[in-house]
Amino acid sequence: MGAHTSTYVPTTRWGKWFDERLPIARVVRNQFIDYPTPRNLNYLWTFGGILTLILVGQIVTGVILAMHYQPSATGAFDSIEKIRRDVNYGWMIRDFHSVGASMFFLAVYIHIFRGFYYGSYKAPREVLWILGVLIMLLMMATAFMGYTLPWGQMSFWGVTVITNLFSALDTIYNGLGTAIVEWLWGGYSVSGVTLNRFFSLHYLLPFVLTGVVGLHIWALHISGQNNPTGLDLKEPSDCVPMHPYATSKDAVGIFAFLLLYAWFVFFLPDYLGHADNYIEANPLVTPPHIVPEWYFLPFYAILRAFTSSFLGIPLGQYAKLCGVVAMFSAVIIIAFAPWLDTSRIRSSKYRPIFKWFFWFFVITCVSLGYLGSKPAEGVYVTAAQIFTVCYFLFFLVIMPIVGLIETPRAMPRSITEAVLGKGGAGLPAGATAAPEVR
Amino acid sequence: MKKRVPVTLLFALAAVLVITSVSAEEAGHPAIERQPWSFSGFTGQFDRAQLQRGFQVYKEICSNCHALKHLDFRNLVQPGGPEFPEAAVKVLAKGWPNQITDGPNDEGKMFERPPLLSDPILGPYKNDQEARAAQNGALPPDLSLIARARDVERNPSWWIHPFLMLGDIANGYQEGGADYIYALLTGFSEAPADFKLVEGKYYNKVFPGHQISMPPPLSDGAVAYQDGTPQTVDNYARDVVAFLSWAADPSLDTRKQIGWQVILYLIVTTALLYLGKKRIWASIKH
Secondary structure, eight states, X not given: OTTOOOOOOXXXXXXXXXXXXXXXXXXXXXXXXSOEEETTOOGGGGHHHHHHHXXXXXXXXXXXXXXXXXXXXXXXXXXHHHHHHTSTTHHHHHHHHHHHHHHHHHHHHHHHHHHHHTTTTSTTOHHHHHHHHHHHHHHHHHHHHHHHXXXXXXXXXXXXXXXXXXXXXXXXXXXXXXXXXXXXXXXXXXXHHHHHHHHHHHHHHHHHHHHHHHHHHHHHHHHOOOOTTOOOOOSGGGEEEIIIIIHHHHHHHHHHHHHHHHHHHHHOTTXXXXXXXXXXXXXXXXXXXXXXXXXGHHHHHHHHHOSSEETTEEOGGGHHHHHHHHHHHHHHGGXXXXXXXXXXXXXXXXXXXXXXXXXXXXXXXXXHHHHXXXXXXXXXXXXXXXXXXXXXXXXXXXXXXXXXHOXXXXXXXXXXXXXXXXXXXXXXXXXXXXXXXX | OTTHHHHHHHHHHHHHHHHHHHHHSOOSSOOOOOOOXXXXXXXXXXXXXXXXXXXXXXXXXXXXXXXXXXXXXGGGTSTTTTOOOHHHHHHHHXXXXXXXXXXXXXXXXXXXXXXXTTSEEXXXXXXXXXXXXXXXXXXXXXXXXXXXXXXXXXXXXXXXXHHHHHHHHHXXXXXXXXXXXXXXXXXXXXXXXXXXXXXXXXXXXXXXXXXXXXXXXXXXXXXXXXXXXXXXXHHHHHHHHHXXXXXXXXXXXXXXXXXXXXXXXXXXXXXXXXXXXXXXXXXXXX
């Protein structure tokens, strides 16, 4: 429904003059006011708006923090303390930024699970979905580099562990991995040089991210939003204009989410972080447990599941390489969901078997998250290996096979029928003026 | 109503789990109990008198080895902290045993001077090496952030884990550092007979490895309180931990006060927006 007819008519001469030269008001009117949205969207569809707001918030707080932050091995830790103690409301800006990273991932994970449940990745939304995966990758890179900046013990050792992953390439071509790692570090170990370049990239990537978000929204407005039935928009009564209908619902979702966000900022600013990061980085002292931020834990669990043997399969010197490949694959594979899922039915509402496997996938991800926070020993490793298999099984086996064997439930003919029941294809008695005719 | 029953059941189950969880926590680490801090939870605020007593303990005992480099003397005056009178802190700074190295002066020489209000609260050592040399190889850590840089590790069973997490989030609990330091300061004792203690180390039941280089710092009556608070190790420990918690998080009082205003604003706005949304959607079945 992206190419609906424009109803924008400039009312002033100046408006007409400007519209002929740069039709920005026309685009806003067509895409964000009159734009037809499915009438049956639930609150899970407010997360796009929530994420946009968080992105803007992270950039605003980040720019302010950068005014006071010193990206050097000797100054970074102290400058964060200066921000917290001496900058006016610096503690608040800093907590909004650090908690904001967690909230960003919380919202994006809900957004992605929503996509899985309602089949939002299927045709014609494949490009939209792939752009989404790219956004998640950029978010991960940005968050990882951002976590380096306080230059605490977890910052330092987190970077050391993660950048060292690339040295696994040495098992393919001797010296290749080491060369890449030293290139990333800008030296022979993680140092102030590394911190400096990570700061530069941490400032750059959010703007790249914003650009990709722009494409993501563009692609969304070409194919139109998916909805809980997964049906295409077929008739005018299937949809309502974005404003005031979708916008009023988005506003509720955004403010409800801000409530959770504020709770963490004002009452639990340290809860999502790690105490060790209040100790300044020390290359000579390794913390007992090196744990990434919670949002990386499922992927960290997959990485560490590959020990010298994986469920009885000996890996030997390739263990680390397998772990690294598996971890990156775990993210990349999401981009292939549109082609791995063979079912043409989008919404799990009408997919009796896939619905259960969706929850199986959610449990798998949460379990991996839990295991990622535990030391890599004993039963935890075995469990992580089993859930790693489950994770890839979902994409490579369940998605293709369930689509082939499943008999979908009876589906309504249209969104209108889903909402109003059979025979109520027209407008409900109470609706006087059809909202789509403004 | 059909859907409500399982939800109620789930909540009942959750309640039972939370209640049983405390007893089910795995052993291995010595249990570090949660203390009733005045500043804990989502409503907690610092107790002014306690912060002042805590500073006294720091000054008379801890400062013999430990610095507070992220704190300036002026912080002791500012609202939300111990709030000592400015004149008193000026006198305190002037008499502080650990001088500030300043300079170079007109002759190009560095010189020592007493700290001003704007100077950090330094410990007795100029650098880590000097500290280690004086302390038999051990390094007394800076205490400005110690209350946030420590935590209590808990290892509940996996099925209890989410409920404990939700409980902590709902209660606004993040005082693990304070609980740990209190347990450490009161955790000194004679080593058990079968424990091999390294020469010059002290037995502490909560310190990792149970051997700590710091001698038991507190003893009954060691600090003379002016306000009639009983002069016990337990009180000293609680007071100095409260002070260190403030030192690590000087904006805690303001943070929580503003927090409630923000939460209230967001609740009201969310409710209004919800009513508005209901009204807008009133004529449209969805």
